Amino acid sequence: MGVLPVPAEVRAILLDIEGTTTPIAFVQETLFPYIKDNVKEYLRAHWEEEECQRDVGLLRKQSGSGEEELERVIQAVVDNVHWQMSLDRKTTALKQLQGHMWRAAYATGHVKGEIFEDVVPAIRKWREAGMKVYIYSSGSVEAQKLLFGYSTEGDILELFDGHFDTKIGPKVESESYRRIAASIGCATNNILFLTDVPREANAAEEADTHVAVVIRPGNAGLTDDEKSYYSLISSFTELFLPSST
Structure with a gap:
């Protein structure tokens, strides 16, 4: 060289x-852990938004969930996201949610x-x-x-x-x-x-x-x-x- x-x-x-x-470490040690650590909080904060519901719908074909089941539904989505990431899956549904979460993280200064x-x-x-x-x-x-x-x-x-x-x-x-x-x-x-x-x-x-x-x-x-x-x-x-x- x-x-x-x-x-x-x-x-x-x-x-x-x-x-x-x-650096590869930025992707592996900052971007991906950010998703795992914040997905539950993100879903709670954005649950009512159309974009979030589309993301969730893609991740999980839901059969009508009542309000009282909200936490259970969120936990099921969180578990699914963690599971897909642990297998390094690259599904459209996962990439879409990750993209929306990273957009929010960059815009608020949580990630650079x-x-x-x-x-x-x-x-x-x-x-x-x-x-x-x-x-x-x-x-x-x-x-x-x-x-x-x-x-x-x-x-x-x-x-x-x-x-x-x-x-x-x-x-x-x-x-x-x-x-x-x-x-x-x-x-x-x-x-x-x-x-x-x-x-x-x-x-x-x-x-x-x-x-x-x-x-x-x-x-x-x-x-x-x-x-x-x-x-x-x-x-x-x-x-x-x-x-x-």
Whole structure:
């Protein structure tokens, strides 16, 4: 690791979030525990709201519950949420409730999106050099915008030209990167993708996208083969843009 020259044809930088812009620990030790610790209180506070009832209805096909059963119904939903999270389920119902809870947590200042300190200065330089910058994460576009809109660096949404989630396709399938290139309006080899996951890097590379694997504290280790095969960076500042000289 050190200085990594960016190929001259690169016009856009595509960023993963977890383990790339943001510590994995933030997701595992802040975001997910927040749901488990606060779901009962959140349901009690928002129970009468239509959005909350839609979330609950998705989580649990209810057969009419009387007022006296409210606590039992809430507890059943809480238990279901904890159970799904313990199995790392990614159901639409769970993701929807989590998204709404995180939205409230960010907006009230209970949670701030953590960003590695090299990220914002580097992105500003890339943009000054004429680069477009996009996010591609398995978290929903709404969750991405919350993280960057209420971050430890303030609202940094203006730094991004667009957001992609798994609606465009899974991150481990090369076709997803072709779709992103088409959506951005460039060729796949005009994109540099930064990720901490070799399987994603491999899929992007198969689509002729340039790739660098990001080494951050808390990320999964790489095999010796992966270390010797991929371009590695431990900070966004290690990317050297020829166009900025």
